[in-house]
Amino acid sequence: MTNTLSALVDRATSLLDKPGRVTLGVTGAPGAGKSALTDTLLTHLCAAMDTDAVGHLPMDGFHLADVQLDRLGRRDRKGAPDTFDVDGYVAALRRLHDEPDRTLFAPGFERDLEQPVAAAIAIPPSARLVVTEGNYLLLPDGGWERVRPLLTEVWHVEVDDDVRRERLVRRHEQFGKSPAAARDWVDQVDEPNAALVRGTRDAADLVVTLDSL
Known part of the structure; x- marks a missing residue:
């Protein structure tokens, strides 16, 4: 990790110098290590602050359910920008700022099912720093352009492409794809998304290079 963890934690907590609630976005290509970094960061932030002062809003909860992807004919490229409920994600981010005195209930994502789960996440009014991670936080179109103005700062996570691709292949294999099907999915679906x-x-605002996570 070229950025030390302690430096990243310090940078995240320094955002609290701003008034009101602050939101930190963590983005990067599929398999770059966004979730691993976010989980580690949240652990250290909760240790440094009151646990109730930190919230987590992953973009994955806003995946469209498979039944909707089937209806729209998009299931064969699940994970692309138009396979998410971007309107719902933007609305949740806006509520973090517009309704800070109310608990935000938001969908989570069940990895074993590969499906969103309604109201699985609760962000209480006490959460002054909210971390949100996802691939498309800086995308300039498709409705995603509404995300960046709602984030205090955005970090882009990257790792060696060969490492990233192998992670993705292993992930798809763990969820039932054959090795050949996993590599085909990475080539045909994940890599076009990574290029975006x-x-x-x-x-x-910051590029975080991960050597391993």
Whole structure:
């Protein structure tokens, strides 16, 4: 990790110098290590602050359910920008700022089912710092352009492409794909999405390079 963890924690907590609730976005290509970094960061932030002062809003909860992807004919590229409920995600981010005195209930994502789960996440009014992670936080179109103005800062996570691709292959195999099908999915679905995310790198406030996580 070229950015030390302690430096990242310090940078995140420094956002609290701003008034009101602050939101930190963590983005990067599929398999870059966004969730691993976010989980580690949240653990350290909760240790440094009151646990109730930190919230987590992952973008994954806003995946469209498979029944909707089937209806729209998009299930064969699940994970692309138009396979998420971007309107719902933007609405949740807005509520974090517009209704800070109310608990925000938001969908989570069940990895074993590969499906969103309604109201699985609760962000209480006491959460002054909310971390949200996802691929498309800096995308300039498709409705995603409404996300960046709602985030205090955005970090772009990257790792060696070969490492990232192998992570994705292993992930797809763990969820039932054959090795050949897993590699086909990475090539045909994940990599076009990764190219979109790489194109947003320069819009990030910070680039975090992960050697391993």
